[in-house]
Amino acid sequence: MTDQAYNFAYLDEATKRMIRRALLKGLAIPGYQVPFASREMPMPYGWGTGGVQVTAACLTPEDTLKVIDQGADDTTNAVSIRKFFERTADVATTEATAEATVIQTRHRIPEVPLTEGQILVYQVPIPEPLRFLEPRESETRKMHALSEYGLMHVKLYEDIARHGAIATSYAYPVQVEGHYVMDPSPIPKFDNPKLGDNAAIQLFGAGREQRIYALPPYTRVVSLDFEDHPFEPTKADHSCDLCGAGDTYLDEVITDDQGSRMFVCSDTNYCVTRQAEAEAGAAQ
Amino acid sequence: MAHDTVLAAGFADPARDAARAFRLCLNAMARPGTLQDVAPIAAPAPLSAAAATVLLTLADSTTPLFIGTSHDTPEVRAWIAFHTGAPLVDRAQAVFAVGSWAALGPTEAFAQGTAEYPDRSTTLIVERSALTPANARLTGPGIQHAHELRLPDPAAFQANAALFPLGVDFYFTAGTQLAALPRTTKVEAL
Amino acid sequence: MYVATKGGERAIDAAHQWLAEERRGDPAIPELSVDQIREQMTLAVNRVMAEGSLYDPDLAGLAIKQARGDLIEAVFLLRAYRTTLPRFGASEPVDTGEMRITRRISATFKDAPGGQILGPTFDYTHRLLDFKLMAEGETPTAQQKPSDPVDAPHILSLLDRDGLMEPLEQTDATPADLTREPMSMPADRPLRLQALARGDEGFVLSMAYSTQRGYGRTHAFVGELRIGTCDVEMFVPELGFAIEIGEIELTECETVNQFTGSKTQPPQFTRGYGLVMGQSERKAISVSLVDRALRWDELGEDNVGAPAQDTEFVLYHCDNIQATGFLEHIKLPHYVDFQSELELIRKIRRAAETPMQEAAE
Numbered sequence: 019m020t021d022q023a024y025n026f027a028y029l030d031e032a033t034k035r036m037i038r039r040a041l042l043k044g045l046a047i048p049g050y051q052v053p054f055a056s057r058e059m060p061m062p063y064g065w066g067t068g069g070v071q072v073t074a075a076c077l078t079p080e081d082t083l084k085v086i087d088q089g090a091d092d093t094t095n096a097v098s099i100r101k102f103f104e105r106t107a108d109v110a111t112t113e114a115t116a117e118a119t120v121i122q123t124r125h126r127i128p129e130v131p132l133t134e135g136q137i138l139v140y141q142v143p144i145p146e147p148l149r150f151l152e153p154r155e156s157e158t159r160k161m162h163a164l165s166e167y168g169l170m171h172v173k174l175y176e177d178i179a180r181h182g183a184i185a186t187s188y189a190y191p192v193q194v195e196g197h198y199v200m201d202p203s204p205i206p207k208f209d210n211p212k213l214g215d216n217a218a219i220q221l222f223g224a225g226r227e228q229r230i231y232a233l234p235p236y237t238r239v240v241s242l243d244f245e246d247h248p249f250e251p252t253k254a255d256h257s258c259d260l261c262g263a264g265d266t267y268l269d270e271v272i273t274d275d276q277g278s279r280m281f282v283c284s285d286t287n288y289c290v291t292r293q294a295e296a297e298a299g300a301a302q
Numbered sequence: 303m304a305h306d307t308v309l310a311a312g313f314a315d316p317a318r319d320a321a322r323a324f325r326l327c328l329n330a331m332a333r334p335g336t337l338q339d340v341a342p343i344a345a346p347a348p349l350s351a352a353a354a355t356v357l358l359t360l361a362d363s364t365t366p367l368f369i370g371t372s373h374d375t376p377e378v379r380a381w382i383a384f385h386t387g388a389p390l391v392d393r394a395q396a397v398f399a400v401g402s403w404a405a406l407g408p409t410e411a412f413a414q415g416t417a418e419y420p421d422r423s424t425t426l427i428v429e430r431s432a433l434t435p436a437n438a439r440l441t442g443p444g445i446q447h448a449h450e451l452r453l454p455d456p457a458a459f460q461a462n463a464a465l466f467p468l469g470v471d472f473y474f475t476a477g478t479q480l481a482a483l484p485r486t487t488k489v490e491a492l
Numbered sequence: 493m494y495v496a497t498k499g500g501e502r503a504i505d506a507a508h509q510w511l512a513e514e515r516r517g518d519p520a521i522p523e524l525s526v527d528q529i530r531e532q533m534t535l536a537v538n539r540v541m542a543e544g545s546l547y548d549p550d551l552a553g554l555a556i557k558q559a560r561g562d563l564i565e566a567v568f569l570l571r572a573y574r575t576t577l578p579r580f581g582a583s584e585p586v587d588t589g590e591m592r593i594t595r596r597i598s599a600t601f602k603d604a605p606g607g608q609i610l611g612p613t614f615d616y617t618h619r620l621l622d623f624k625l626m627a628e629g630e631t632p633t634a635q636q637k638p639s640d641p642v643d644a645p646h647i648l649s650l651l652d653r654d655g656l657m658e659p660l661e662q663t664d665a666t667p668a669d670l671t672r673e674p675m676s677m678p679a680d681r682p683l684r685l686q687a688l689a690r691g692d693e694g695f696v697l698s699m700a701y702s703t704q705r706g707y708g709r710t711h712a713f714v715g716e717l718r719i720g721t722c723d724v725e726m727f728v729p730e731l732g733f734a735i736e737i738g739e740i741e742l743t744e745c746e747t748v749n750q751f752t753g754s755k756t757q758p759p760q761f762t763r764g765y766g767l768v769m770g771q772s773e774r775k776a777i778s779v780s781l782v783d784r785a786l787r788w789d790e791l792g793e794d795n796v797g798a799p800a801q802d803t804e805f806v807l808y809h810c811d812n813i814q815a816t817g818f819l820e821h822i823k824l825p826h827y828v829d830f831q832s833e834l835e836l837i838r839k840i841r842r843a844a845e846t847p848m849q850e851a852a853e
Contacts, residue, residue: 025317026318031320032362032364034320034321035320038359039360039365040421042328042331042360042425042471045331045332045444045484046331046421046484046485047421047484047485047486048486050420050467053419076321076328079322137328163418197466219328232332234331234334234443234444235332235444235446236444237443238443
């Protein structure tokens, strides 16, 4: 049931138009952070207000929504956001990645390749990839304007000098269509290769920082690296202990106080589906 | 004046219809050159249903609008004022512009964005008699291999794309059909 | 056998029920009404209205009740509600010179037209716990004296007349609206004052205090602090004139600060300004000090690198709703990112250990 006290998908129409215009400019300038007048949402900043506003501006009554946090549909914040849209937009929801038309995510890209009918909405905490190198917005904006990314390369190179490897494992910076350097949100770098050449539309919302950016489908996205230190997507060197998958991103679960560990798929829907398929196969 | 057209038309269910219309605008911009079909709505001639839908979805009192002479009629003005409240301005101040290709004139007259804020540029809604048959081949972000579209003047879009990250972005509208061409798209004449 | 945790939804529902029970406390104790909060926790209500950017004492009272007295949580409730309200228009500028004053003091002049009015202040109370308040049923009344409405012009305008104050720039320009447009730098003074007015009282206070201790000192005197009610008027096009739509309580502080001058210009005092909803004088004074510190550039002063001189730093960090949200979000699961860090640190350690072992062998 839609909550009649609020407009469809919560936001008023003027706010949605403002966000929609920002989204379109984001698509027209891939990887560029479009400022938008983020609104105060009924959930705290830092808990997905940017993603929620983008989703609210995109949802149609016919959509099927999936919400994940850390790859899982049942994490508390994912549950909370999914309930919010069930209540305010009365949309169908699903846990099955393939059935969803809009997927809001925090920190993961689903394992199943996305398709042309899908929109992936990322919750972004710090949209500025240069923020920790230069805290000033006035300065980073100039760097983007001039495509001056030397500072980022210096940082990555210092990592190599110090650790022998690039010491960034999530929110690993990418360059979009050879121009803007972009923060992919805190996804593990394992997911970075899925950013580029993706069939789905990818939208990024940072509520507190008031920025929206986007990747159209089939956009060229390159993880920053060096010839002698090429980018490497990494995961735990195990297979999933539940479904046996050897090519998925894994959570490490501590199972007792003796140091025992299990490794399980972070994408719970993918894992559950594989387990069900295996059971069905065994039953036949 | 056709008073009924001015007042009655618009989205029947504003929030939900705008959401559906935006999805078409989004898909069009995300996949340059693909044709989207909008739901028919009554708009005062010569404004097409597709152009009217884009305006209803995106324009409001905060988005100054330029109307090309091809569309600058009392009926269109009244419809825009009633449904969007968008203030009418000259090319350089416009967030949106609507009209025929000839009436909109050279795209350099519109805001192209700035190096620090390339988003501060005009989106042009170019009314066309038809979006097919194609005369241009499109490649770039949003396009897996190549798309094809009928463009008024392929060379103009090459010049616009050369300005990246500055430049303007386009919607093309004909009847209920809608397509888009962002500044990133590379255009070759067929 | 390990199974992935399910039941987030049930956990949330149960947490909310528990929270409601805790909010109510011991049911044997009478429940607090919103009226009681509005009337007896007025300064909390004022702070919530000021930082919530919504003048509505009843809703602020409700928010405080719902938030169990957590004022930042209450501010958040009010902000989230405010966003959903339709906008009918903007009021005419409020004339604080016409304020019906309940308190007015100047630290720069012993007396001034309109007089000094101490008003309801803690200033000279001895901070001794009043155990009588623990007993119920006390309704103190203050002595009353009939008074005529006084004409109390802004005290700094008297210095203006002698040319000793930097002139105020008069403009009819519509100021930017922080709540409808994204913040962008450089931020002009109206935008800065808006951000500070809704900024966290503790943050703005500490910033102001830091200028007093020498981090961007501005030699501030409280030229005038006034608290009272002002009429709010709105122009109605159908009527062709403005009508009064209500009144709000405001606290306004104008500081007199160190003078500037040059070979061509005789020295003049400079100003800091703070305007806050409700009776919030600590906040208004703080805003005026920080406002003044942020004006170093336009007044041709040196940037000494003080935090309170840094517009980006102050404006991007003064909002407690943004700050608390982002701070508290680190409670949310981060195991995906943490896992990637684990993999990385193990890999780097392996790589580091291998040559060490080789060297040892």
